[in-house]
Amino acid sequence: MPQCVVFRLTKGFAVTLLFTRxxxxxxxxxxxxxxxxxxxxxxxxxxxxxxxxxSAGIDVEISPLFSDEYVLGLQHNRRHAGDIVRAYLARLQRLLQRGKFDLIWIEKEILPWLPAWVEFMLLSRRVPYVLDYDDAFFHLYDLHPRAVVRWLLAGKHPALMRKAALVIAGNNYLADFARKAGAGRVEIIPTVVDLDRYVNLRHNRSDKGPMPCIGWIGQRASAMNLMKYKEVFLRLSDEGRACFSAVGIDAQSLGLPMKSVEWREETEVENIADFDIGIMPLVDAPFERGKCGYKLIQYMACALPVVASPVGVNSDIVEHGINGFLADTAGEWERSLRMLLDDSELRHRMGLAGRQKVEREYCIQVTGPRLAALLKDAAKVNNIGK
Structure with missing residues (x-):
């Protein structure tokens, strides 16, 4: 920080040297x-x-809670208690060095399934913190089926939000929750793509194959949303109207007529660019209303038209009839997909509109400078002692 050093000289002069660093x-x-x-x-x-x-003068040291092995286990529905214990101990050890920093930037919470008072014990009163939410994780506690979990943890995220210097929310649903919880400052930053990774990758797969490809990307936890329209997908596949691709899951194990593609960070953009239509079905439930629509943004960055459920932020990202379709019932989903499958010009026009929207609103080139400014402001605020 700027420091002021005063030297007293023999003739009684006081010379103030301001070292503005x-x-x-x-x-x-x-x-x-x-x-x-x-x-x-x-x-x-x-x-x-x-x-x-x-580049904005902020040095970030990232300390993940869970390891690669743990994440791989989640994708295969496996969890090991030993991995969780080791992760918690490592985080506790890392927080012993919290005084070295000007700001702590927390993704959702420090230690899942432990109450807020534990986290406050681990936080320094001298170091402000920022919370970041891209999912309605608070509903894992306040809507938990067990009363004891609700009693112990329903108030955790509201308590953390109230003492945060800043809450960054990925959409309005999350931001509204933080405001109602009493957060002092709430800002919305959507989950975005880096345009530099999405350059000259759109090539029309249907020009190279017998039929257009409808695609989805995600993890097993969100794959259940596909099941609601499984019969629509089966019908279009059986008719030979479209092929289907799913990146990141074993679609066959779910009975979905989709080619399974392994997810890798290095190839995910290329895999999406192989689609002709991107889809994001969602059930209308509290947790899903907190999702940030990242799949849609990825599809649109690849200049794909999209079909999505009108749930949460999906209704903001998708402009119905402009860059894609919002569809709720199975009939609406089937009609929307058939319209796009039958009209390559419509696919191209909607895909271009989607790409333009991403360039305006949903890219790091827009949000990066804003986030840097917000973190610098947050470092000047400390609500922990209040």
Whole structure:
């Protein structure tokens, strides 16, 4: 920070030398992510901003809670208690060094399934913190089926939000929750893509194959949303109207007529660019209303038309009839998909409109400078002692 040094000279003069180090002072931030780069939320909400923040004078040290092995286990529905214990102990050890930093940037919470008072014990009263949400994780507690969990943990996230210097929310649903909880400052930053990774990758797969491809990308936890329209997908596949591709899951094990493609960070953009239509079905439930529509943004960045359920932020991202279709019932989904399958010009026009919207609103080139400014402001605010 700027420092003032006063020297007393023999003739009674007081010369104040102001060493303004703003030009070379760098903000030190400890980022407590939930996952490594294998976790999409940690990768897109925190890690991808590193180059932007560094260029803005912010040094970020990222400390994931869970390892790659844990994330892989989640994708195969496996969890090991030993991995969780080791992760918690490592995080506790890391927080012993919290005093070295000017700001702590927390993805959702420090230690899942432990009450807020534990986290307040681990936080320094001298170091402000920022909370970042891209999912309605608070509903895992306040809507839990067990009364004891609701009693112990329903108030955890509201308590953390109230003492945060800043709450960053991925959409209005999350922001509204934070405001109602009493958060002092709430800002919305959507989950975005880096346009530099989405350059000259759109090539019309249907020109190279017998039929257009309808695609989806995600993890097993969200794959259940596909089941609601399984019969529509089966019908279109049986008719030979479309082929289907699913990146990141074993679609065959779910009985879906989709080619399964392994997810890898290095190839995900190329895999999406192989689609002709991107889809994002969602059930209308509280947790899903908190989702940030990242799939849609990825599809649109690849200039794909989209079909999505009108749930949560999907209704903001998709402009019905402009860059895609919002569809609720099975009949609406089938009509929307058939319209796009039958009209390559419509696919092209909607895809272009989607790409333009991403360039305006949903790219790191827009949000990067804004996030840097917000973190610098947050470092000046400390609500922990209040």
């Amino acid at each position: 703003a030009w070379r002072y760098r903000l030190r931030v400890l980022a407590l992510s939930r996952y490594t780069r294998m976790g999409a939320s940690s990768r897109m909400r925190l890690m991808q901003y590193n180059p932007w923040l560094e």
